Amino acid sequence: MAGRSSGGRHDLHLHTVRSDGRLEPEELLVRCARAGLDVIAMTDHDLASPLAAGEYVIHDHAIRLLGGAEVSGVHAGQEFHLLVYFPHDPPPTFRAFCATRCKERVRRYEAGRRALDLPGVPDPDTSARRGERALTRHHLARGLVEAGHATSVSEAFRRFTGDRHGNVPKVSLSLVEAIQVAKSAGGVTSWAHPPAAALRAHLGDLVDAGLDAIEALRPGMSTRERRETRALARRHGVFVTGGSDWHGWKDPELGLFAIDGADLEGFRTALAEAA
Ligand SMILES: [Zn+2]
Ligand SMILES: [Zn+2]
Structure with a gap:
């Protein structure tokens, strides 16, 4: 070509x-x-x-x-x-x-969710728990949007899941x-x-x-x-x-x-x- x-x-x-x-x-x-x-x-x-x-x-x-x-x-x-x-x-x-790294991601997601303490944010799914899917801050941000706590993923990042908030634990x-x-x-x-x-x-x-x-x-x-x-x-x-x-x-x-x-x-x- x-x-x-x-x-x-x-x-x-x-x-x-x-x-x-x-x-x-x-x-x-x-x-x-x-x-x-x-x-x-x-x-x-x-x-x-x-x-x-x-x-x-x-x-x-x-x-x-x-x-x-x-x-x-x-x-x-x-x-x-x-x-x-x-x-x-x-x-x-x-x-x-x-898979081990993904399982840590599940724990970090759950800790982030606990720290935020807002209703309606979804649980990590089975494939994430098995280490076959990687949960990220993006998922937590999307969960916050779906639960009505933010109107967009970028707003959720800005208000809740960005680094400066310290809600999501650091990588080990x-x-x-x-x-x-x-x-x-x-x-x-x-x-x-x-x-x-x-x-x-x-x-x-x-x-x-x-x-x-x-x-x-x-x-x-x-x-x-x-x-x-x-x-x-x-x-x-x-x-x-x-x-x-x-x-x-x-x-x-x-x-x-x-x-x-x-x-x-x-x-x-x-x-x-x-x-
Ligand atoms: Zn990349
Ligand atoms: Zn990257």
């Missing part, structure tokens, strides 16, 4: 309804194929990919689905996110680790441990949407812990930011990844943001080595 590079169009950061995204995994896959994406990863919060990794052909378009997840962890008192990728299905050890896992678990399961790790100051302060520590990459190609970043982040990655001997962090609530269409495979050389090499 005209304009398509040989490296393929990648989006390595997408969410489904299994965490705080809007679409079922199957529908997300179809929409990504229709949007002309060639390589994608479903990176739900603390949840290994809901669909089998591999190549799918949808409406005559071949699309490769990687194994993936986005794990929350704390470093120097701040919560950060770690993207984890596998060239194949995430191994059972990693799935079990994710350290980011360093998240990196170590992911690496020992054979995953490729990338620091998701790192804030610039945190990147400067902590990248060295996290690279020492085994971090492979920084998510440096994201929508809304300026050319200068990208250049600086790439330079920082090079200095620390790590590569870059990228993705839209698409959730489907207010995001633009899928495929408008895509990364040329030629810009992901380090990632593709690491992935091939992990195969």
